[in-house]
Amino acid sequence: xxxxxAHFSEIxxxxxSAKLYIGRLAKFSDFVIRNSRTAKIDQTIIDRFMQSLPxxxxxxxARTAIEHARRVAPERFSIPCHAMPxxxxxxxxxxxxxxxxxxxxERKTCExxxxxxxxxxxxxxxxxxxxxxxxxxxxxxxALVEHLLSLSTNDYxxxxxxxxxxxxxxxxxxxxxxSQDLARFVPRTPCWRLAHLPPRLPWEDVRRTIxxxxxxxxxxxxxxxxxxxxATTGLRNxxxxxxxxxxxxxxxxEVLVRRTKTGRDRLVPLLQETGEALADYILHARPKIxxxxxxxxxxxxxxxxxxxxxxxxIVRSRLERAGIKLSRVAGAHLVRHSLAxxxxxxxxxxxxxxxxxGHRSIDTTxxxxxxxxxxxxxxxxxxxxxxx
Numbered sequence: 001x002x003x004x005x006a007h008f009s010e011i012x013x014x015x016x017s018a019k020l021y022i023g024r025l026a027k028f029s030d031f032v033i034r035n036s037r038t039a040k041i042d043q044t045i046i047d048r049f050m051q052s053l054p055x056x057x058x059x060x061x062a063r064t065a066i067e068h069a070r071r072v073a074p075e076r077f078s079i080p081c082h083a084m085p086x087x088x089x090x091x092x093x094x095x096x097x098x099x100x101x102x103x104x105x106e107r108k109t110c111e112x113x114x115x116x117x118x119x120x121x122x123x124x125x126x127x128x129x130x131x132x133x134x135x136x137x138x139x140x141x142x143a144l145v146e147h148l149l150s151l152s153t154n155d156y157x158x159x160x161x162x163x164x165x166x167x168x169x170x171x172x173x174x175x176x177x178x179s180q181d182l183a184r185f186v187p188r189t190p191c192w193r194l195a196h197l198p199p200r201l202p203w204e205d206v207r208r209t210i211x212x213x214x215x216x217x218x219x220x221x222x223x224x225x226x227x228x229x230x231a232t233t234g235l236r237n238x239x240x241x242x243x244x245x246x247x248x249x250x251x252x253x254e255v256l257v258r259r260t261k262t263g264r265d266r267l268v269p270l271l272q273e274t275g276e277a278l279a280d281y282i283l284h285a286r287p288k289i290x291x292x293x294x295x296x297x298x299x300x301x302x303x304x305x306x307x308x309x310x311x312x313x314i315v316r317s318r319l320e321r322a323g324i325k326l327s328r329v330a331g332a333h334l335v336r337h338s339l340a341x342x343x344x345x346x347x348x349x350x351x352x353x354x355x356x357x358g359h360r361s362i363d364t365t366x367x368x369x370x371x372x373x374x375x376x377x378x379x380x381x382x383x384x385x386x387x388x
Contacts, residue, residue, distance in 0.1 A: 001025070007072045015313070021065035024058065028066060040078040060122050088121045095171055108238075116148070116164035123147055133177045141169065141185040149189070158189040200337040201324065206231050209322040219298055221285035223314055225277040226295055229255075230315070230335040233268040234357045236260075237308040237332040244292040248278065257358065266358050308332075340365070 001022060008018035028049055036045045046066060053059050070077050086092075095117055099105045105113075123144055124136060145165060152158040166183040173181060210231065213224040229235060235243070239257050247256040253270045260266060270278075278294075287296050293304040295311075305311060312331035319330055336357065343353045354365040 004069055004072050007068060011307075015309075020061055021068065024062045024065040025069055028062060028069075038078070041076055042078045059126070060119060087125075088118055091121070092117060094175065095168065098171055098174070099167075112160060113164045113167055116161060117168045119148060119151075120144060120165065120168055133172055134179070136172075136178055136182060137180070138182065138185040141165075141182050145186055162186050162189050198337040198341070199334055200341045201319075201334060203338060203342045205319075205322070205324050206335065206338050209319050209324060212322040213318060215280075218285040221277075221281045222295065222298075223318055225274070225281040226311075226314060227318060227335070228274040228277045230332055231339055232271050232274045233257075234336045234339045235268070235332070236336065236358075237311050239358075240295065240311060240332060241293070241305045241308070243294045245282070245294055246292065248294070250275065250279075260358050264358075264360075266355070268356060 004025065005018060005022060008021065031049045031052065032041055032045055035048065036042075038045075050059055050062065053062060092114055096110055096114060099110045099113060100107070124131075124133070124140065127140070127143070128135065145162065148161050148165065149158055152161055166186050169178075169182040169186065172178040173183075210224060210227050213227070214220045215224055226240070230240065233255060235257060239260060242259045243255070243257070247258065248270065249256065250270075253272075253275065254267045255270050257266050257268055282294070286294075287298065287302045289296065289302055291304055295305065296303060297305055297310060299310075308331070315332055315335060316326065316330045319326060340353055340357060343356070344350070350365055354361075357365065359365050
């Protein structure tokens with residue numbers, strides 16, 4: 001289990017996902033102890049365990065967890081690598097190729113689409129075993145959507161789930177795997193972008209977190225520079241990880257942000273406090289390796305961060321050490337929301353905030369206006385009959 005947990009961390013799984021898979025493996029391990037008489041795990045016991053699970057959702061997680069366990073600890077299994085092929089692999093590979101080459105989507109965008117596609121295939125195989133995808137009907141689609149929505153927790157995930165489902169069903173028709181326009185049976189789920197307040201921290205908590213970082217260690221020097229850069233520029237997680245040494249324009253006091261979500265480079269200001277923290281990190285605490293990336297991991301093998309999870313863990317850990325109570329998962333985006341909210345409270349022009357955050361449309365930035373209570377009070381109409 002320790003080796004598997006380390007494996008999940010190395011490949012960038014989020015803590016919650018790793019915990020879910022390890023939980024599935026714990027149940028599988030207990031099942032094997034109670035039901036198997038052989039020294040090694042064979043396909044028969046895996047199939048029996050799958051059949052013991054009540055619904056498709058735990059089966060998906062269990063299959064993934066067991067496959068990871070087989071890769072990390074092959075000596076525990078009697079099944080060679082080529083004996084456990086992914087039955088959905090070829091179709092999902094074709095779907096990914098379609099998303100990348102035909103629709104032009106980035107790999108990160110494709111991840112959610114592939115997860116939903118696999119869930120659709122697993123559900124369909126469980127409901128109508130042995131039936132080809134050509135036999136899928138609108139009735140199946142309605143039952144499928146009901147199942148998928150039951151796995152969602154909020155409006156955003158429900159909306160993305162139905163959108164991903166339509167995309168996959170259109171692919172089935174495009175690739176001649178089903179002749180019907182099944183996407184039209186997927187209902188639309190309402191999601192109003194401006195209906196909720198963005199998660200954010202009081203600016204005092206952000207400053208307290210940065211001030212509480214111990215800079216007597218290399219990781220402390222790095223984390224202070226990292227958090228200051230997030231708190232003064234609003235960089236996204238990927239933008240921070242992609243930042244390279246030559247992107248810092250010291251004399252102009254600017255940072256060039258490449259590989260942005262909108263596909264356009266932008267310049268953000270480098271404030272004096274942030275510049276001093278960055279210089280201290282680069283000169284005295286940054287590992288001396290052949291890499292242009294600014295922020296590097298100290299965990300062997302030392303090098304650039306390969307996923308968003310380590311950055312999120314750094315932010316969350318520093319907030320918790322400063323005594324900040326978190327009601328939800330925290331990461332770089334929480335600091336980004338906090339900065340945007342603070343700028344709006346300072347009455348900075350909304351287009352200036354949008355430019356700093358790299359928003360293509362000013363409508364995306366409009367949600368932060370909802371938390372600017374002093375400004376809203378200034379433009380509020382007098383209450384009829386109230387004091388003048």
